[in-house]
Amino acid sequence: MTRSDDWPRASLNARGITKNFTGVRALAGVDLDLPTGKVTALMGENGAGKSTLLKILSGDYQPDEGTIEIGGKAVTFATPFDSRAAGLRVIAQEPEIVPFVSVAENIYVGALPGSRGIVSQRQLQDRARADLERFGFERFLDPATRGIDLSPAQRQMVEIVRALIGDPQVICFDEPTSSLSDSETGVLFDLIVRLRDEGRAVGYVSHRMREIFQIADTVTILRDGRLIGSREIRDTSVGEVVRMMVGRDLSTMFERNRHELGEVALELEAVSTDDVTDISLTVRRGEVVALAGLVGAGRTELALAIAGDRPVTAGTIKVHGVAQRFRSPADSIAAGIGLAPEERKADALIMVRSVRDNIALAVLGGLSRFGVVDRRKERQLAEKYIAQLRIRTPSMAQLMQNLSGGNQQKVVLARWLAKATDVLILDEPTRGVDVGAKAEIYAIVDELAANGVAVLVISSELPEVLGLADRIIVMQEGRVTGELTHAEATEERILTLAIADHFSAEGVQP
Ligand SMILES: Nc1ncnc2c1ncn2[C@@H]1O[C@H](COP(=O)(O)OP(=O)(O)OP(=O)(O)O)[C@@H](O)[C@H]1O
Ligand SMILES: [Mg+2]
Known part of the structure; x- marks a missing residue:
């Protein structure tokens, strides 16, 4: 990462890339340019062909037609190994992590240091610690943790570190932030800016419009496997990008209808589990309550406890006023609770x-x-x-x-x-979902609430929390730190409750 400035850098130019699967034309003659020292965003609806294009760059798929040049030289990738040898790394949408080995081993999979001799765990972990520090991830990841115990965010970070230790010239990220919290996203963005300033070519896929306008220099848009066009970020607008993506005008703001609230459907009285402490909350029929907080605040753990998938160590869960003792998810489903997991x-x-x-x-x-x-x-x-x-x-x-x-x-x-179900818990319902479908999901949630369902939504996207919820409960480190009505809530207020005394508010960009 700290090579000198005159390190030769190479851009990537792909021309006329076509890829068919049985019954599906995933890409039809697509051009892509990833210039040095720039972040190029790739956007498009779900199924537009973004991941397929990146998998062709990574050598996982072979194109039916088209050419790829790196630094002006034609390259072909028969395998992922060829792509890496040419200085290209793609960080996949679904990180592949070996479950029963450590973070350190996962990072150096295929590139174990001193692989001719026997590597000690100690050496490996020291080296992993140094690499994690180099990329700013040390406060989120312990080199000794096993793959199976990692959160989605941590898995993503392992994948990123693994890619960067090869010192690639061209780096592509496929939705890297879909499982990251705001503070983790901040760390990643610092890293991307560094990579760009070192003259590397960065490709970046995301459905989050705000990120694109924050981090990208250029945006390239695909629709139905075709290239629609590219725009300089400073010359375009969210409206134009959305129009290019979906081919029609779309309101990006969602305003829910507020419904008459019925009786309390779900009530938690001082509930504790191994990961959360003393949680009290209610959700009424027709109400949408959001659980906000940083990744790791305990929201998913709480949801799993309500759904009978984690033991409750103290306190009471009531459904329609009746105290419940769930021994398994089947018990909670029988009581009318549904959980769409993260x-x-x-x-x-x-x-x-x-x-x-x-x-x-x-x-x-x-x-x-x-x-x-x-x-x-x-x-x-x-x-x-x-x-x-x-x-x-x-x-x-x-x-x-x-x-x-x-x-x-x-x-x-x-x-x-x-x-x-009477009570529906949605854990990150729009993660990885495109802008058009997000609006449809919000409309369905609204309709469910209108029909008297009590909805509890976990979301790390603040605009979503603000748009969707009647009430917002903020958690931090396994405890509730505050509650806001729809009218009181702002992004700043939620963030303040989510990070109070933990990180300073500065440096966390919403
Ligand atoms: N192995 C496969 N077999 C058949 N069809 C496939 C395969 N891989 C992808 N496709 C299809 O190719 C199209 C493009 O998929 P791709 O994964 O590239 O979309 P994407 O733009 O990355 O979408 P998302 O935003 O949902 O990740 C889709 O219609 C998909 O169903
Ligand atoms: Mg994809």
């Missing part, structure tokens, strides 16, 4: 089954008569949500594993939205 791929997806089966999974009981699944109803349900959430798939029979990341998210979310 880790959708690992926890919930059945990747080798169809989109239709995955949506129908939620309501299997309701769709079968005398134990026979009603195929027609199953099809209607899948059709409805594919249309409503704009799930991009050639058919409802497509396997989940062939969908783009954001479209997989939408399918799992559809499953929970379709399930008739």
